[in-house]
Amino acid sequence: MPTRDPKVLVSEVSVTFESHGRSVVALDRISLQAQVGEFLCIVGPSGSGKSTLLRVLAGLVRQSAGEVRIQADHPGTPLTAMVFQEHALLPWRTVRDNVTFGLENRGVGRAERDARAREMLAMVGLARFAQHYPHQLSGGMKQRVGIARALANDPEVLLMDEPLAALDAQTRTIMQEELLRIWATLGKTVVYVTHSLEEALLLGDRVVLLTARPGRVSEIYPIDLGRPRGLEVRASPAYGVLLEKIWARLREEVVRAIADDRGADPEEIGA
Amino acid sequence: MSVVVPAAMLVLWELCSRLAIISPRYFPPPTTVGWVLADRVAAGDLGAELVVTLTRLVFAFALAAVPAIPLGLLMGIARPVRHVVEPYLAFIFPVPKITLLPFLLIILGLGEPAFVLTGASSAFFQIVISTLAGVQTMDPRLLDVGRNYGAHGLRLFGKVILPAALPAIFTGLRLGLGLALVTLVAVEFIAAKSGLGHLVYRHWQMLSTPEMYAAFALIGAVGLVLTRGLRALQARVLTWQDDSGG
Amino acid sequence: MKALGRWLTEHGMTVGSPIALLLAWEWASATGLLRAVFFPRPSTILAHLRDLALDGTLWGHTATTLARIGWSFTLAAVLGVAIGLAMGLWRRLREGLDPVFAVIYPIPSVLFLPLVSFIVPAGEVALVVTSAVTSFFLIAFTTTHGVRQIDRLVVEAAVHYGARGWRLFATVLLPGALPFIFTGLRLGLGFSLIVVVAVEIVSASRGLGALLWLSWQILKVEDMYATFFVIALLGALLSYGLAALRDRLLPWVPDVGDR
Numbered sequence: 001m002p003t004r005d006p007k008v009l010v011s012e013v014s015v016t017f018e019s020h021g022r023s024v025v026a027l028d029r030i031s032l033q034a035q036v037g038e039f040l041c042i043v044g045p046s047g048s049g050k051s052t053l054l055r056v057l058a059g060l061v062r063q064s065a066g067e068v069r070i071q072a073d074h075p076g077t078p079l080t081a082m083v084f085q086e087h088a089l090l091p092w093r094t095v096r097d098n099v100t101f102g103l104e105n106r107g108v109g110r111a112e113r114d115a116r117a118r119e120m121l122a123m124v125g126l127a128r129f130a131q132h133y134p135h136q137l138s139g140g141m142k143q144r145v146g147i148a149r150a151l152a153n154d155p156e157v158l159l160m161d162e163p164l165a166a167l168d169a170q171t172r173t174i175m176q177e178e179l180l181r182i183w184a185t186l187g188k189t190v191v192y193v194t195h196s197l198e199e200a201l202l203l204g205d206r207v208v209l210l211t212a213r214p215g216r217v218s219e220i221y222p223i224d225l226g227r228p229r230g231l232e233v234r235a236s237p238a239y240g241v242l243l244e245k246i247w248a249r250l251r252e253e254v255v256r257a258i259a260d261d262r263g264a265d266p267e268e269i270g271a
Numbered sequence: 272m273s274v275v276v277p278a279a280m281l282v283l284w285e286l287c288s289r290l291a292i293i294s295p296r297y298f299p300p301p302t303t304v305g306w307v308l309a310d311r312v313a314a315g316d317l318g319a320e321l322v323v324t325l326t327r328l329v330f331a332f333a334l335a336a337v338p339a340i341p342l343g344l345l346m347g348i349a350r351p352v353r354h355v356v357e358p359y360l361a362f363i364f365p366v367p368k369i370t371l372l373p374f375l376l377i378i379l380g381l382g383e384p385a386f387v388l389t390g391a392s393s394a395f396f397q398i399v400i401s402t403l404a405g406v407q408t409m410d411p412r413l414l415d416v417g418r419n420y421g422a423h424g425l426r427l428f429g430k431v432i433l434p435a436a437l438p439a440i441f442t443g444l445r446l447g448l449g450l451a452l453v454t455l456v457a458v459e460f461i462a463a464k465s466g467l468g469h470l471v472y473r474h475w476q477m478l479s480t481p482e483m484y485a486a487f488a489l490i491g492a493v494g495l496v497l498t499r500g501l502r503a504l505q506a507r508v509l510t511w512q513d514d515s516g517g
Numbered sequence: 518m519k520a521l522g523r524w525l526t527e528h529g530m531t532v533g534s535p536i537a538l539l540l541a542w543e544w545a546s547a548t549g550l551l552r553a554v555f556f557p558r559p560s561t562i563l564a565h566l567r568d569l570a571l572d573g574t575l576w577g578h579t580a581t582t583l584a585r586i587g588w589s590f591t592l593a594a595v596l597g598v599a600i601g602l603a604m605g606l607w608r609r610l611r612e613g614l615d616p617v618f619a620v621i622y623p624i625p626s627v628l629f630l631p632l633v634s635f636i637v638p639a640g641e642v643a644l645v646v647t648s649a650v651t652s653f654f655l656i657a658f659t660t661t662h663g664v665r666q667i668d669r670l671v672v673e674a675a676v677h678y679g680a681r682g683w684r685l686f687a688t689v690l691l692p693g694a695l696p697f698i699f700t701g702l703r704l705g706l707g708f709s710l711i712v713v714v715a716v717e718i719v720s721a722s723r724g725l726g727a728l729l730w731l732s733w734q735i736l737k738v739e740d741m742y743a744t745f746f747v748i749a750l751l752g753a754l755l756s757y758g759l760a761a762l763r764d765r766l767l768p769w770v771p772d773v774g775d776r
Contacts, residue, residue: 370718471631
């Protein structure tokens, strides 16, 4: 077991929103950790606050209680860089200028920015598209630009908010392979939010399962499926067992979330 | 905020006018304008002018909408019609419709028909263009759905094309009404002897500024009520449309 | 070959339709079917147009009108974009000014002539300021909308990647609003023409609007038509010219035709 401090430490974090005059508890006393170089996946039903948790880590949302600590091993680099679900690229900038956006804002010089952009675009396989505009790219390509942008920033921790959710199944599978490859090369600490349990098992070292709103940590599962991992792991029995086990718990939470939405009794929703 | 700021402005105006920081001759205090407004409305003559303007507006709008909508629809579904009519639209659209007034005055003489037609021309082009856009930008898949489920020809038109174009048509009507009002008031200012626009002119010439501002206020109010009212009506009638539509 | 034939037919109709109309008009007017007093022959109108151009009257009036459009549009654009941006960025300001704008906007610009003449001595300045009013509101409205329609997620991402304050404005908010600002400016320019001409009709002695009104008052119908044509030409140039420019300046906005 690792004895050093965790890279990411979330301690009793709660987030409460005011909405239409009522208080909504999005996250309730969340505690979790991520070690250096770990790929941590967070799954949960809709409304469990997964994205909110990520935004707290990114500093975009202020928690109402609790503490977040990210270990800064490399001074001068940002703590986090997030890959957003709907790519969120700036439509009026070329691919290259989108990738270097974070560097620009930190005052990095032109030469270094260009070099970094070339490197990252090559890593995601978009070297030829540096001068294109986002609207000229497909969904998968735009998402790769988003990843390149995050990596170019060289963050301590990489945050990913359902980055592949908006893609079609085929592109998504290819992108999952890409992610595994990139992560193996760079060895970053990653916190990855997804609603797909299959994806979480494929990518993650550990999977955190959140409950329906208010989001609490239901359980944290270690994923012992070996590294390096490829798509073929989906055929292994260990994968199947894990999938069954975790889905059983996740399913309960999903049903609860649907019932909540409809104001109905969970029992009525095909439980 | 939306109440505080205008209220504060009025108060400021009141003070500056009473204290003669700005000339009370040219900028009478809002309270004076208010009294005059109430007075004239009670006496009925402001009301009469308002009715005159509104009547012209109704006629202008009807004259514009009745031919414009069918024309726009026709242009949308029949390409030859569109190709024939398009050059005229493109030519006239950027022209100030007020410039049509002198021509109409010659042909129809100085009177209501010329005024109303000028106002109608503003609305007409807007409605045609909006209606055409409504047909052209409808989701083409809806046509496929219609045909696949047995709607052809007239039925396809009535059950699919027309409803799909309705939001754009409605927006066109709303914009057209606003344009007709603006043009009509301008026409009244320039050439008529009645109506709110003319009132502003008359009181300007006589320097009876409280009456002038009262007429101003009434015009602004009419414009506001019409726009907001139509927008609310649009939301009511087209309940399936989400907020993004114009 | 069939496609070419179709293209020719369609464009043939578009070009042919007005030509056919002009020819019909010429014939109808010449034969007296249309009263020449109301509808003079296009050939006569053309002759008058040529005369006006040759003796310099036309250029003089056109130049005056163009100058006024230039000044009033600049005034409206600078103020409109500035205040539109401010309203887009600060909710309080927007809420405060919205009702004021909503009441003033439906009033035709011409009617502001009295007001403006109280503040500024009657003359060119009064004319220019009056003409700027409606354009100002139009440009402010579209600018505000341009700022507000920027995808929240894009702004969030930009903030996350370190863009704050001035940088956020310059690299995100302004470019994001630009397509709308441009549309507003284009519409505003078209409007400037309309209002300048209207104001000229009311109170000027020079300019295309004044020329039109003057020609009416002395019943020189051919000159009326000629002036109208020039105004229409100007309107088309201003409206459609700017549209072409947009593709140059804003390469990231996908053409509607692309879809």
